[in-house]
Amino acid sequence: MLVLTRKPKMCNFIDYKEYKIVYKRYASLYFITIVDKDENELIILELIQQFVEVLDKHFGNVCELDLIFNFHKTYFILDELIISGFVSESNRKLVERELENQKDLLDEEGIA
Numbered sequence: 001m002l003v004l005t006r007k008p009k010m011c012n013f014i015d016y017k018e019y020k021i022v023y024k025r026y027a028s029l030y031f032i033t034i035v036d037k038d039e040n041e042l043i044i045l046e047l048i049q050q051f052v053e054v055l056d057k058h059f060g061n062v063c064e065l066d067l068i069f070n071f072h073k074t075y076f077i078l079d080e081l082i083i084s085g086f087v088s089e090s091n092r093k094l095v096e097r098e099l100e101n102q103k104d105l106l107d108e109e110g111i112a
Helices: 041-059 064-069 071-081 092-109
Strands: 013-016 019-026 029-036
Touching (some): 029 041, 041 071, 071 092
Antiparallel strands (some): 019 029
16 A cells, blocks of 8 residues: 555655565556565665566566466466576576576477
C-alpha cells in the first residue's frame, strides 16, 4: 500500500523498518523489491530496468497477462538475472541469448 499511494513525482525508494523498498512503475505494472538498507538503490533500479527490458523483448510490450500466463518464463528470466539474491548476469543480450537457447531446447523436445 505504501507504493500505490505515492505520487508519480516522488522518489522510488521507501525506508521501511530495517529494509528499503525500491520500486518502478512501467505502464500499469509495478515492479517492487525489498532489500537491505545498505543496498545501493540505483543498482536495484537498474536491475528492475534490465528485467523489464528482457520481458519486453521476450513478450513484446509485456503486460500483466503475459506475466500471469507465462509465470514459468518470467521466473526463468528472473533466475537468469538473480541467483540466491545476488545479481548473476547484468548483460541483457546474454540473458536474451539464454532465452533463445532454452526455446530451441524446448522446440527440439517438442515441449513448446
